[in-house]
Amino acid sequence: MGASQTRSDHEHQHLTDKTGFSLEQIKNLHKRFQQLSGNEETISKEDLDRIPALANNPIKKQIIGAFFDKRNQHQDEVGSCDEIGFEQFLMVMSHFRPPTLKTTDEEKEAMRKEKLRFLFNMHDTDNDGTITLEEYRKVVEELLSKSGAIGQEAAKAIADAAMLEVASTNVPHMAPDDFYEGITFEHFEQILKGLEMESRMHIRFLDVDTTTMRCGKSTS
């Protein structure tokens, strides 16, 4: 037990530098990872699918997909994998870290860009660098999917209006024959400038032991 402890500590130390989590947080996340994967080295989509609390989430598929999306690994690869290891798991989680008191303004700016990039990747499913009208419609449809049958038509109208808004704030003077291809990352940043992503898109990562909480599947 002692030897493997120090080995995983060493690995975890390497991960703290890479992802910015503290050692305690990484240990807790590792425990959670073991829970989800059934003590194996990798988790698959089915493992995440099995979490009961996720069942009510309208954008469950997109969330799970984001974990297996190679673009979120910051390694300039594209496509998706079938299974991910702990390091990839952590990399995705690191997008949700909050800024601290010591974070400088440039770091906050970089953080915001990173988080917005994550969101952008979630929307841009065909990975062409733009969110087309179809993709945006799909996003709104998914959001309204749990809300009953009014969803379809309203989703289309809402997505259209939203797209119109993006187009008109970013490219105010389009000739009638021009076609707005899709939302690029710069336009995406512009339109969500007011939301202050670096302060909103985060969750609390616990520093204390949480093995008592069984939100996921029961350990076998």
Add this chain to the structure above:
Amino acid sequence: MAVLRPARRSSSSPPPLTGLLTCVLLLVFVSAASASRDAAAGKNNETRGDPAVVTDEDSHHQSNSTAHKKAFPVLSFNYDHVRKPFEISLWILLALLMKLGFHIIPRVSNVVPESCLLIFVGLLVGGIIKAIGEEAPILDSKLFFLYLLPPIILDAGYFLPIRAFTENLGTILMFAVVGTLWNAFFVGGMMYAVCQIKGANLGEVDLLSCLLFGSIISAVDPVAVLAVFEEIHINELLHILVFGESLLNDAVTVVLYHLFEEFSHAGTVTVVDALLGVVCFFVVSLGGILVGAIYGLLGAFTSRFTSHTRVIEPLFVFLYSYMAYLSAEVFHLSGIMSLIACGVMMRPYVEANISHKSYTTMKYFLKMWSSVSETLIFIFLGVSTVAGPHAWNWTFVIFTVILCLISRVLGVVGLTFIINKFRIVKLTKKDQFIVAYGGLRGAIAFSLGFLLTKSEMKHMFLTAIITVIFFTVFVQGMTIRPLVELLAVKKKKENKGSINEEIHTQFLDHLLTGIECICGHYGHHHWKDKLNRFNKAYVKRWLIAGERSTEPQLISFYNKMEMKQAMMMVESGIAPKLPTVVSSVSMSNIQPRGAARRRAIPSISKSREEEIRKILRSNLQKTRQRLRSYSRHDLLIDPFEDTLSEIRFRKQRVEMERRMSHYLTVPANRQETPSVRKVCFESEHQVYTYDDSESPRGPTVQLNLSPPDAVSLLSESPQRPNQSSSHRDKGDGEPRERERAPDEQDEQLKLSRCLSDPGPNKEEEDGGDGSFKS
């Protein structure tokens, strides 16, 4: 009124003088009124024989029976009859005129916050009244707590930004409860130490009185905070922190005040009493919230059934909230928390149920009442300062002010240190400074002090309280704006109501909830999600009428935006492009063209296309509804809302036409939307034949124009009423050409020329009101 007319005439003089002149005249009038009140009272005293209440008529009868027959009094003076409402109205009028005056003088209102100016005016008025020798009205505690305070709190509570509030609830509670306790005990204790100093002449002030004084002076006042913070537009986080604290500390203040007041009579405090005090705190706060929540749910439930009596909808909101406040006050629970809970609970359901007009009415009435209340409070504060008996004690007052400042700073810094361990987004030093500096005291402290039993100590306390209030409001209130600029504190961002932001806010909520689930702990988002689902599944069904109960939030937001845009169109008469940016982007720019073009479209002749357009257009018309006359009980069809839905409908129709134009080769209208200039309502069922012919003067167009009070955004609208009235005289259904008087013919011609004018530009306009088919 004769007195005010000179003020009007002098409006030619520069604006500052007008304000000043009005004020002076009003003050003269006030003093004249109070002087004449004395005179009338004196007259009554002479004619009265017995001490029973005798009306003027009786005295008249008496004088008539005893004296010779007098001439019938053509003009008599009877002020007593209307005295009370007259004086109240006069005071309110004075307050509002002052407020008006300040905004006319631009330079002053930029530097000095309104609350300071109002207190200053109060001081002036109080001084004048005292100089005349009259009894100045003081800020009676009952008046304050029952009539002046509730509107302000209701306004604040109803429009509380819930998201920011709940996200920072822990921090706010910490500041409100622990911070206020710390302030009270620190100030009380230290003042007791100060009172022990020999030579300060304060020997008789015992510990309990000091603690009582501390508890009165320690609470941050919502009225003062609102008055100052509303003008500096600080960012939402800081605003909600200070403001939330000022609201929630009411429970602590109530408990401490009653506790120490009871005990200062008894003389000693035991441990049991202290424990009871803690229990009392929980009872007061949670009880207040419970009472408020019950009334809130009742209000929401009532609003479900008000679809047939829209006129009284706002009243339900006001009355239920006021009842919540009063009911809480009956049991000595925290009335403020009850009011806030009621407003917060009611709001989402009531807003889904009431009509748009009721919502506007309610918003404006709340703002109006709270504005009046606030103005009156500050003026009365000034007057009471001049009026009340004072006992000035240098040591006491100076030390109070210093200790209040010190305790506030220490409290905020210490608490932030603890709070930052639990917060994700930490509070910076700048934030701490603003929170500490924004801890203003106000009229609540004064009224609580006023409620104390009369004694020499009370006067001393009151003097100190007033000094602290003046110091915080004047010094801190005036300097906070330049300090905010100096420290470059983040300002409030403009809320543009972007649909993209709303979509992504919801998306983020779900995303973060999902990530929390994957991470494996029940966090903030998880509970929020659970609450939302519970709300949707059970509560909304009971409290919201009709199919809106199942409407998801995104859709209601979208509908609200559409409504807003439609309103803008109606009010300005032209189509707004988009919320902020004028752009030429339209739906055609984002619709994927490729799919349409791929289809093989045979070229159609022009006339055939016109026919197709006409048919499609006519099939899209709704039946127009009849306008009712304005009856108070019969506001069934709201003409304004009808216009709005009409505008929305037209917008959609325009989009349809644009899509149609992709299939047809005739170029569509390049304008964004048709000018909405010609809108009219049909008043009778009329079959319409619309001739799209090119002749400029073949007015086979039969237009039955609406009654004059319809919404007609026509530039030629003044002519319409004439036409309609004359038209109605002559009867309907006939081609009007034959029956028109020659002078009307020109007008009619002009009208029809616009209507039947060919070409793509005008077609849209024609489509607007040409082919109405009922």
